[in-house]
Amino acid sequence: MIMAYDQQNFMRTDCPLDKDLLGYQTWGLLHTMAAYYPDHPTPHQQRDMYNFFMLLAQFYPCATCARDFANLLRVRPPVTSSRRELGQWLCWIHNTVNRKLGKPIFDCALIDERWKDGWEDGSCDI
Template identity: 45%
Template sequence: MTTTNEKENCPADSVALGRAAWTLLHTTAAYYPDRPAPSQMDSMRLFMSTFADNYPCFKDFKQYMAEEPVRVGSRKKLSEWLCKQHNKVNEKLGKPSFDCKLVLDRWLQGSLKECNQ
């Protein structure tokens, strides 16, 4: 899984799968409650852990989670934690780091200028 293949009805490569997976993860975090109930915190821990166990090919995410466990205390904490984990992958791939102060602008409010054009 090393090339880009976003053709309709074709298997996803690492780039297409990665974009889709980050969209799912960040959007899920963006809609997580500000004040989650204990059952929601347990459920989110389980979701992230099973995601990391099952995401194809790249096992570093599991290692990152072992080093820095998921923060499920609130939407902001979860979104910032996920942003940090994404930045670890970005760094590994030589991509620019994302400013985690903007993570909810990017994934919830859509207030970055390109969303309003």
């Protein structure tokens, strides 16, 4: 059997994701998807992205997380009219979850630097 390890943290990387790691990686995927969403999406793209989030709430592999996400979607459905609107909506959703979990709130003005362009200081250009 071959075991894979994260060299910095000495953690196995070939095991099922726990709830925290699943959440962290899911947020990264969702924010990156929003960052690369079109500025002027077609009606078909808008509908597909909306449906994606609705389906995610049904199939997310953490039952409590999925239920909480579905409740948030009822309160504030996905806004898919543009890249900016989707990014701001998702940042609101993420910050709502962070508040519930007692985690820091992210400045939604920084979503492009965090998930698309990289920080202005060039620290992502390694």
